Amino acid sequence: MNCSKTGLLLLGLLGLGLSGCSTEPKAKLDHKFEFLNNGEICIGVDMNAGGAIAFLSTGSEEEQDNWVNIHDLGRYIQQCYYAGEEVDRREEGQHERFSPWKWNPIQAGSIGCTFDPPHPNAHSEVLEFKKEDTSLYLKCVPRLWDMPGETPECFFEQWIWLEGNSVRVRNKVTVNRTDDIWGDGELREQELPSIYPIARLRDGYTYTGKEPWTSDAVVKMPDNPEGYDVNIPPTQPGGFPWNRFDAAEHWMAYVNPKTGIGFGVYNPTATARWVCGFFQGGGAKGDGPYSDSNCFIGPLRWMKLEKNDTFEYEYYLILGTVEDVRGFAYEKQGKTLKLEDS
Incomplete structure (x- = not known):
């Protein structure tokens, strides 16, 4: 999800990172990066x-x-979870675009980043x-x-x-809710994690066929589903901007069309249908990190988060070509990727 997102109600698949109606942050976010860099790959957390x-x-x-x-605070590559029933809390300050809404903590911060001035408590807090x-x-x-x-x-x-040209990430959420607001134990699709590549990495590739781990041909994903219309609200048929697909080998990559280089994700625990796509934003121009336009990958899994619960998972980010990303997934599966020219 992002500060330009509207809630997904279509087919009951609620809340998956949408960019349907652009809302610009009123001030540029103040970043404070901490880097890890091994010369092959550099990753920074805010x-x-x-x-x-x-x-x-x-x-x-x-x-x-x-x-x-x-x-904005809804982009990044970040943890994002869903639980409970949808509740109308507008009298308590809930944003009208996201009402009613479920229990939905996200790592970077809240919709308050779009306020003028931004809400002073919109940014999440690092404890350790x-x-x-x-x-x-x-x-x-x-x-x-x-x-x-x-x-x-x-x-x-x-x-x-x-790890070489890849990053291994372990995420964990510990829930200790005492409220009676959202109820308990709704089955939800979870984003593991929520991933926003820059728009410059426009070309998305994955494998959706029936013969995984056989070096069968990959597919180039469309920007949006067939029939998508940016003028239709995402709550209506034709307005949902993301493609739904079976990631049969549990990976996807977005690469620069000019160079064939970019990055991908591998997550074998994301066993539901994934989502992906390209959003042409109407706010900040360009195709870089601060542009309103972006790509999106959502590796998904159906799961309940109870009021007192823990959940953790691992995934990998891999830099390089589509073949590099797919080859990494094959290696983790103990398989050998056979290229056409080999």
């Missing part, structure tokens, strides 16, 4: 946004080389941070997306390790 992953490149720490969209040469750990208190500055009764943890 200490002013709950430690969400805000930077990814092939070893450079220069802003123009960043492949992560950080237009430890960094070594090629790894880091952090713990944060997230924010509820729909409530401009409300802190949920949970905390997130994140471990990051650099």
